[in-house]
Amino acid sequence: MSSSGPVFWFEQSQLQTLIDTLRDRGRRVIGPQVRDGAVIYADLPDASALPTGVLDEQDGGWYRLVEEAHAGPFDHVAGPHSLKNFLFPPRETIQRWRRQEGSWQQLAAESPVAPLAVIGPRACDLAALAIQDRVFLESDFVDPFYKARREQLFVVAVNCRRAAATCFCHSMGCGPAIQRGFDLLLTPVAERFLLEAGSAAGTAIATTLAPQLTPATTDDAAQARQISADLAASMAARPPTPVRSNPVANPAAAAPTAVPHASPPPRSLDTEDIRNLLFDNLEHNRWQEVASRCLSCGNCTMVCPTCFCSSVTEVADLTGDNVSRERQWASCFTLEHGQMHGENARPTTAAQYRQWLTHKLAGWIDQFGSSGCTGCGRCITWCPVGIDLTEEVAAIRETSS
Amino acid sequence: MTGLSDTSTAAVTTPGAIPPWDYARATIAGMHDEAPGVQTYSLEVHPPHRQQLLASKPGQFNMLYLPGIGEAAISIASQPDAEPLLHTVRAVGNVTQRLAALPLGAEILIRGPYGRPWPLEDLAGTDLIIAAGGVGLASVRAAISQAAASRDRFSSVAVLIGAKTPDDLLYQHEFAHWQATGLEVALIVDTAASGWQGPVGFVPQLLDNQPISETTTILTCGPEVMMRSLADAAFTRGLSAERFYLSMERNMQCAAGFCGLCQFGPAFVCRNGPVFRYDQIAHFLEVPHL
Numbered sequence: 197m198s199s200s201g202p203v204f205w206f207e208q209s210q211l212q213t214l215i216d217t218l219r220d221r222g223r224r225v226i227g228p229q230v231r232d233g234a235v236i237y238a239d240l241p242d243a244s245a246l247p248t249g250v251l252d253e254q255d256g257g258w259y260r261l262v263e264e265a266h267a268g269p270f271d272h273v274a275g276p277h278s279l280k281n282f283l284f285p286p287r288e289t290i291q292r293w294r295r296q297e298g299s300w301q302q303l304a305a306e307s308p309v310a311p312l313a314v315i316g317p318r319a320c321d322l323a324a325l326a327i328q329d330r331v332f333l334e335s336d337f338v339d340p341f342y343k344a345r346r347e348q349l350f351v352v353a354v355n356c357r358r359a360a361a362t363c364f365c366h367s368m369g370c371g372p373a374i375q376r377g378f379d380l381l382l383t384p385v386a387e388r389f390l391l392e393a394g395s396a397a398g399t400a401i402a403t404t405l406a407p408q409l410t411p412a413t414t415d416d417a418a419q420a421r422q423i424s425a426d427l428a429a430s431m432a433a434r435p436p437t438p439v440r441s442n443p444v445a446n447p448a449a450a451a452p453t454a455v456p457h458a459s460p461p462p463r464s465l466d467t468e469d470i471r472n473l474l475f476d477n478l479e480h481n482r483w484q485e486v487a488s489r490c491l492s493c494g495n496c497t498m499v500c501p502t503c504f505c506s507s508v509t510e511v512a513d514l515t516g517d518n519v520s521r522e523r524q525w526a527s528c529f530t531l532e533h534g535q536m537h538g539e540n541a542r543p544t545t546a547a548q549y550r551q552w553l554t555h556k557l558a559g560w561i562d563q564f565g566s567s568g569c570t571g572c573g574r575c576i577t578w579c580p581v582g583i584d585l586t587e588e589v590a591a592i593r594e595t596s597s
Numbered sequence: 598m599t600g601l602s603d604t605s606t607a608a609v610t611t612p613g614a615i616p617p618w619d620y621a622r623a624t625i626a627g628m629h630d631e632a633p634g635v636q637t638y639s640l641e642v643h644p645p646h647r648q649q650l651l652a653s654k655p656g657q658f659n660m661l662y663l664p665g666i667g668e669a670a671i672s673i674a675s676q677p678d679a680e681p682l683l684h685t686v687r688a689v690g691n692v693t694q695r696l697a698a699l700p701l702g703a704e705i706l707i708r709g710p711y712g713r714p715w716p717l718e719d720l721a722g723t724d725l726i727i728a729a730g731g732v733g734l735a736s737v738r739a740a741i742s743q744a745a746a747s748r749d750r751f752s753s754v755a756v757l758i759g760a761k762t763p764d765d766l767l768y769q770h771e772f773a774h775w776q777a778t779g780l781e782v783a784l785i786v787d788t789a790a791s792g793w794q795g796p797v798g799f800v801p802q803l804l805d806n807q808p809i810s811e812t813t814t815i816l817t818c819g820p821e822v823m824m825r826s827l828a829d830a831a832f833t834r835g836l837s838a839e840r841f842y843l844s845m846e847r848n849m850q851c852a853a854g855f856c857g858l859c860q861f862g863p864a865f866v867c868r869n870g871p872v873f874r875y876d877q878i879a880h881f882l883e884v885p886h887l
Contacts, residue, residue: 291618293664299704300664302620336868337617337853475862478884505857507850512665519664526858533858535848537689541861547886555860562863 201399203417204409206382206391208269211243214352214380215315217404223313223350226282228272233261235275237282240315247272254360254573255460256582268384270316270354273363274572278501279325282312283345284332286498287524290341290508295517305341311348317378318356319371320363320572324501325351326377330564331504341523350397353378357423359431361460362573364586366431367467370570373424383420390420434464437586439594463573465586466593467557470567473593474558478550482591487546489581494527496575496583497552502568505533528552553585617853620662620706621646625699626681631767632760634688635732636697637674639681642707650709651678655717655739656816656844656872659684659709660852663699667692670849670867672736672818673710676743682707685735685767711852713872715740715816715842721750723812728757728827730800730819734767736844736871737818745778755781755807759800759819762786763793799823801830809834816872818844825882828875838876845870845878862887 206214218225227240230247240246246269250261254273264271292303317325332342356363356372365371374381379398382389390412393399438461497503505526512519526533528551534541542548560568569585576584627639642650650659653673661684662668669692675683688697696705717740725744729737744754756775760766763786772782783803785796796802800823807813815831817824824843831841847859847866859866862881864873881887 295664299622300706331855335854337855339617339853339855475880478881478887504855507856507858508668510665510667516665526856528857528860533848536846537687541847542886544886551860551887554862555857559860559863563865 201393202402202406203412204391204402204406205412205416206389206405206409208243208248208388210405210408211246211269211315213405213408214401215240215243217401218313218350218352222310224310225313225315227315228270228275230261234259235261235272237275237277237279237314237316243269246270251358252360254362254577256362256576256584257579258460258582259577268387270382270384271358273356273358273360274318274320274574274577276499276574276578278499278572278574279314279317279321279349279351280328280501280503282314283325283349284328284342284504284506287522288341289520290523291521293519293521295519309345311350312345313350313352315352315354317351317353318365318572319353319374320365320368320570321501322351322353322374322377323365323368323370323570324572327502327560327564327566327568327570328504330566331502335564350379350401351377352380352382353394355381355383355420355424357384357427359427359462360573360577361462362576362584363431363571364434364437364463364465364573365571366428366434367463367465367586368567368569368571372427372431373421383423385416385420385423390416431462431464434462436466437461437463437584437590439587439591463576463584463586465569465571465589467567470589471558471561473589473596474554477592477596478554480592480595482588482595483546483550485591486549486583486588487544489583490529490545490549491580492529492545492548493580494529495578495580497527497529498525499574499578500556501570501572501574502556503527507532528555553588556585557589617851617855618708619646620708621650623650623682623705623707625701625703625705628701631685632765635685635765635767636688637683637685637767638696639683640705640707641681650682650707651680653677653710653739654714655743656715656736657710657712658736658849658852658871659707659711660849661686661692661696662706662708663692663695664706666695668850669693669696670711670852672844672871674735674738676739676746679742683738685732685738687732709852711867713868713870715844715872716874717743720814722752723814724753724755724808724810725751726755726757726804726807726813726815728759728800728803728815728817728819730759730823731761731765732767733817733819733823733844734758737816738768740816741775741780745775745780748779752810752812753781754779755783757783757785757800757803757807759785759787759803759823762788763790799826801827804830804834809836812840814840814842816842816844821845821882828882838879839874841875842872843875844872 248269251264252272253260332339378394393402507526556568622643623640626641629637658672674685688694849859850856852867854868
């Protein structure tokens with residue numbers, strides 16, 4: 197809640213009108229939905245597909261949806277998808293070439309896509325969007341594919357009113373309250389929302405909807421702000437993530453069918469001088485220790501909303517005259533990532549995990565002027581063995597050389 | 598410890614100045630066998646990118662693209678504005694092996710130049726030592742050629758070259774010219790062969806015969822282990838790490854700083870390198886498997 201424009205009450209029953217309005221303007225509307233036991237982002241058929249009535253329980257290596265009659269459509273928190281899946285898709289054709297009489301002709305890469313509207317991103321998602329903007333738009337080179345989608349993006353952001361145990365956006369300065377980066381913002385208050393606009397495009401939609409909406413008072417807005425403030429205060433009061441003496445004995449990873457799940461420790465991350473902490477401990481024995489648990493599966497890099505590594509694959513037809521180049525997400529947990537002529541830069545899991553963690557929390561600061569982590573906690577939840585970066589950093593800090 | 602952001606490693610390109618994946622066409626006008634498995638390609642770059650490709654600086658690299666096969670980052674062996682564009686390539690991967698099999702007159706695609714060059718413009722009046730191992734000589738060839746063409750700009754210039762065997766020495770036909778222009782050329786091989794009169798060993802040994810002065814500056818490219826031991830030898834003799842430059846190799850795919858594969862500590866080798874000043878990355882060079 198930051199803008200000074202008009203604020204309206206917005207009922208859950210009006211979500212369909214919002215979806216229709218966005219779609220009428222030619223947008224492809226993406227929103228959260230339950231699929232295969234998780235809340236993901238996908239094309240939103242209608243408002244009834246929103247994940248009303250479920251909450252997500254998250255811990256290291258643990259994600260379960262539980263039914264909760266009073267849960268609103270946005271009371272889940274971060275799922276395995278993020279805006280990255282749509283702005284920097286897992287696989288896309290970036291070039292097409294055709295050989296004619298011995299000469300290569302470049303063809304148009306892909307047909308233009310409809311402008312996106314995404315309903316549901318949280319503070320951590322908007323922070324991740326700003327981080328990816330720095331990578332793809334604000335560096336020496338501009339990625340034309342990201343740029344085309346980003347410029348047309350419309351975001352209906354939603355303030356969180358609960359946090360999972362894996363959430364630590366407060367530690368990264370990314371949330372939980374949304375300050376900027378949205379076109380429209382919904383703040384849940386009891387059974388309804390406060391709606392405000394944060395851009396000209398958002399104002400245009402709000403103006404279209406306004407005749408059906410009740411103006412909210414400054415007291416209403418203050419009440420909504422208090423919900424975010426209370427959540428922020430409860431997260432700020434979290435103790436540091438404990439360093440377990442035997443991290444392999446993770447109850448979630450060890451007993452994946454145990455329901456209900458024991459109350460997980462809420463996470464936080466001490467970011468004090470974190471760049472130098474990590475770069476001064478590149479040979480800490482914790483890297484070997486975490487490598488004994490890490491499966492180098494790359495899940496953390498896939499669910500991370502900011503991981504941007506990619507590689508390009510040549511796809512040719514049988515004649516070899518028609519070639520498309522497909523860019524797909526790469527992961528520093530693969531040997532291909534560090535491959536050089538004759539040797540591999542990072543041939544061990546310890547080196548790969550160190551690359552991931554130190555890039556995310558340290559190298560990123562040199563490269564882009566900010567951390568690469570938003571505190572969304574996805575890498576903790578979706579790690580099959582429950583490796584927790586907040587715990588890994590705490591362990592290194594405890595025994596920093 | 599300090600980071601790259603604390604030092605003068607500002608990007609050499611202006612944001613958005615060159616679009617990524619902006620290809621020029623080039624014709625293979627000549628192929629010269631440099632050494633077993635190593636060829637030098639003479640490329641004629643077609644308009645409209647000709648000027649852009651020729652406006653390289655010694656130490657920069659281009660991306661060579663064969664559609665359907667892939668791309669490879671190859672350092673530029675020719676001097677700026679000299680035609681034809683030269684690339685010396687060892688045939689070790691998909692792209693480089695297919696390149697070696699192409700006939701004269703074949704068309705390839707090329708984009709560049711990329712990366713930070715050797716700081717030759719800042720080195721006037723210095724005692725310059727250029728040291729290379731194996732195919733690493735390709736990425737200092739342009740610097741050597743420039744030093745040979747303007748020898749008077751430097752107090753002295755020594756070129757130290759190592760290879761596995763005498764047959765693996767690149768640019769042998771140019772050594773006499775380099776010497777004639779006043780460059781000292783010293784050679785060493787890991788394994789001698791019949792007729793070899795020179796020393797046997799590794800590049801750092803050649804440094805033993807070089808004086809280290811207040812202005813000595815070393816530029817090196819070769820296997821990381823060679824460059825590290827050369828640095829150790831130089832620093833032991835009092836050279837400041839600020840006067841030691843090395844060219845690094847990593848997995849470079851986009852050359853634009855967003856595929857992430859060429860990372861080395863906080864650096865993107867494609868953007869912050871491939872040429873680094875030793876003291877700027879010393880902390881990271883000492884860590885295995887980074």
